[in-house]
Structure formats: structure tokens, C-alpha cells
Amino acid sequence: MAPPLLQVRNLTTSFATERGRLIAADGVSFDISAGETVAIVGESGSGKSVTALSIMRLIPSPPGRIEAGEVVFEGRDLLKLDDAGIRAIRGNKIAMIFQEPMSSLNPALPVGLQVAEPINLHRGASWAKALELAKELLGRVRIPDAASRLAAYPHQFSGGMRQRVMIAMALACQPRLIIADEPTTALDVTVQAQILDLLKELTRETGSSLLLITHDLGVVARYADRVAVMYAGCIVETAPARALYRDPRHPYTLGLLASVPRLDSDVSHRLMPIEGQPPDLALLPKGCAFSARCRHVIHSCRVARPPLVEAEPRHWKACFNDVRDHTSAS
Numbered sequence: 001m002a003p004p005l006l007q008v009r010n011l012t013t014s015f016a017t018e019r020g021r022l023i024a025a026d027g028v029s030f031d032i033s034a035g036e037t038v039a040i041v042g043e044s045g046s047g048k049s050v051t052a053l054s055i056m057r058l059i060p061s062p063p064g065r066i067e068a069g070e071v072v073f074e075g076r077d078l079l080k081l082d083d084a085g086i087r088a089i090r091g092n093k094i095a096m097i098f099q100e101p102m103s104s105l106n107p108a109l110p111v112g113l114q115v116a117e118p119i120n121l122h123r124g125a126s127w128a129k130a131l132e133l134a135k136e137l138l139g140r141v142r143i144p145d146a147a148s149r150l151a152a153y154p155h156q157f158s159g160g161m162r163q164r165v166m167i168a169m170a171l172a173c174q175p176r177l178i179i180a181d182e183p184t185t186a187l188d189v190t191v192q193a194q195i196l197d198l199l200k201e202l203t204r205e206t207g208s209s210l211l212l213i214t215h216d217l218g219v220v221a222r223y224a225d226r227v228a229v230m231y232a233g234c235i236v237e238t239a240p241a242r243a244l245y246r247d248p249r250h251p252y253t254l255g256l257l258a259s260v261p262r263l264d265s266d267v268s269h270r271l272m273p274i275e276g277q278p279p280d281l282a283l284l285p286k287g288c289a290f291s292a293r294c295r296h297v298i299h300s301c302r303v304a305r306p307p308l309v310e311a312e313p314r315h316w317k318a319c320f321n322d323v324r325d326h327t328s329a330s
Contacts, residue, residue, distance in 0.1 A: 003075070004031035005209050006055070006177060011069035013054045016062060019282045024050040026233035028069070029308070032177065037203065037210040039224035039241070041217060041256070045278055047233040048213045049099075052179050055211075056096055057086050074176070092122040095170035097199075099182040101162035105154040111165050112138070112150025118172045137168040141198060160191035167199060174206060181213040196223055217260050221245060229253050232279050232289035235308060239315040249317040251294045288319075296321045 013025040025047045032038045040048045053059050055071050057078060071078040073094065078086060090096075098104040106114060115137055116130035125133065131150065138146035141164040154162055163183060170178050180199060184192035200223050203210045212224060220227050220241060228238040229252060237250040248254050255274035276293040285291060291301040300306075300320040308318040 002034065005034045005036075005074065006032040006211075007070070007072040008051075008055065009070040009072070011051065011054055011071065012067045013050050013059055013064060014067055015064045017282065022281045023284075024064075024233055024281060025054055028230075028233075028235055030228050030235060030238060032209050032211060034176070035204075035207050035209060036225050037200070037212060037223060038226045038228065039212040039214055039220045040228045040230055040235075041214055041220055042230035043215060043278055045281075046230040048215075048230055049181050050233075051230070052096070052181050052211065052213050055179065056090060056094065057081075058096075088122070091118045091169075091175075092173045093175050094177045094179065095173070095175040097163075097166045097170050097178065097180040097183045099185050101159070101166045102154060104166060105162060107154050110151050110153060111157070112152075115165065115168050115172055118169065122173045133172070134168070137171060138165070140171070140202070141165075141168045143168075159187055160195060163187065163195050164198070167195070167202065171202060171206065171208075175208055177209045177211065178203060179211045179213070182215070183212075184219075199223075217256055229256070232284060233281060234289065234318065236290070236318045237316065238308075243315055247315075249311050249315065249323065250319045251296050251321070251323050252290050254323055255293075296323050 009029050011025055011028040012023065015022045015024060028047070028051050030038065040051065042048055050059070054066050055078065059066060066079060069079065073089070078089065081089070105111065112131055112134050115134035116127065119125050119130040119133050120127055135146050135150055138149060143149055143161060143164055154165070157165065183199065184195050187195065196219060199210070212219070214220065224241045226238065227241050227244045228235045229250065230236065231252050237244065237248070237253045244253065245257070248257055255272070258272040259274060274293055279285065279289050279292065287303050288294070288301040288306055291297045294301065298321055306318045306320050308316050311317045
């Protein structure tokens, strides 16, 4: 059996703040296989984006620091590469699509030049050849009249079209892995679906793996093969997407699912919010970080942090309790 394309092991990233050390990603571990789509879900502040930026080694230092762990990509630990080594990976073998394209695109350069740059830099193509390939990429992501849009600037595109430009840039060097960090946050619902359908279609065509960072469980159900649920910097549950929806095993996952509207539910079905607020990462409780908000808390939850254990094949949870019997109540 082939090894995973990406193996993240015990990744820990912290930030120095006025209130002390804040652990934003705490012992995060997961795998991504070739051609697989893995989604990381959770509330804002759960550590999803920090995990993605840590993989790319884009954590600003100071105040951030990757303290421990391994990020093994194609057999090499990215955390041990020198600056030149990681630059050769970024935008080439691993590409990233950020939340807000307007802050990621250079407003002073034509989009054609920005899409062509990684082809020129990483593939050694001439600028003429790189621009020709950029035109093909813009057409591939369904930007109308791609040839004339090469000379356009980011402000001349709509939000959805700017995100298509970001996807074209990500695909420019035919990466093995694409990391998409909340790629549809600022878009309306119709455009969101178009962008995600396009992203899934293109990764399927190219054979690229996809790490999708999102807070939207509806997105997960439609696009992901496997799901990792994060809370307070930790992965609390991970499973194949269908198994997670069919049989969630962590109270936080249950809460997320209960708070999502469903078209197939009875009109009397009430959405159940997760009470309380996410914990302060600088003042985490001694035991389980979710214990103060959990309806199924037991004594062990307040005194020790539950480890991530395999509840059944390929389905892992970090919980002392068995919440399956309480699903109907959640």
C-alpha cells in the first residue's frame, strides 16, 4: 500500500501574546492520500487556518512558532527544509488558495502576469510560453474571453472571478496537493457552489489531493472523502465523510451537525445551537477543552485530556464518553 502523500504528526504551533503563550495548533495529526479530498472543519479560532499555514511554513515569526511535529510530504519533512527548499515546494508541488483573493493578488500587476509567474519561476518556461499557459489556465477555470483578461487587473474582476484566478494560479504548476483555506467565505451561495464544483472537478482531472479548510458542514458532505473536526487547536474526531454524518462519535461533532439546517428534516425539527463560547486558548481547562459546553460531560472529562483513539476502523475520536446513544437528544 502506497504511503500517504502528506503525513502531519503532532504538529504544534504557538504564538507569543501579551497574555502569554497561546497554542493555536496542539498536537495535530492527519494523513492525506494521493487524489484524496480531506476537509478540516470547526468554528472560527479552532486552529484550522494555523494548521494550513504551518504546513506551508507561512506562520509569521515572531510572534508565531512551529514548536514540534513533522510535516512529511513525498517522504521529506517540510519543517526541516531550509528556506530555498521550502520555496521550491510552495506554489510548485503544494499550492494554496486563500480566503480573500483581493488580499492575495497583487493589485498593481495584471492577473495574466500573476498566473504566469509560478510557471516561469518553477518550470523555467519563458515569459511568452508562461503567458500562453496562463491564458489556457484562465480558460480552464471558465473565465470568459481569457485572452483579453490577461491584461486586466484584480479590481476589474468580481469576487467569484478573482477566486477563479486564484484557482488558476494554484493549478499553474500541476501541484500534488492544493490547500484551500475557506475559499468561498466572501461569495454568495450560488457562486460558492460554482467555485467548489470547479475545484473538485479540476482536482479530479489532475489527480491532485485537496485539503479543504471550512466551517461549513454542508460543503464537507458534498466534496470531502474524509473529515477532521478541530476544536481549540486539537483534532477531536476524524472519519470518512459518510461515516461522520451517519455515526458521529464526539459531542462537538454532534453539536455541529445539530446546528445545520436540513432539507430532509421535518418542519418541527429545531436547530440546536452549541451553548457557550469556545475556550480562551491562553487559559485552556485542565481536561477536555469542550467540557464546559458539553451535554455529555463526565468526571473524567474535567480532570484529563482525552486522547485520540480509534473507536472503529478509520474512525477516531477524542472523548471518554460514548455519545451514540444520545444522538436523538442532540
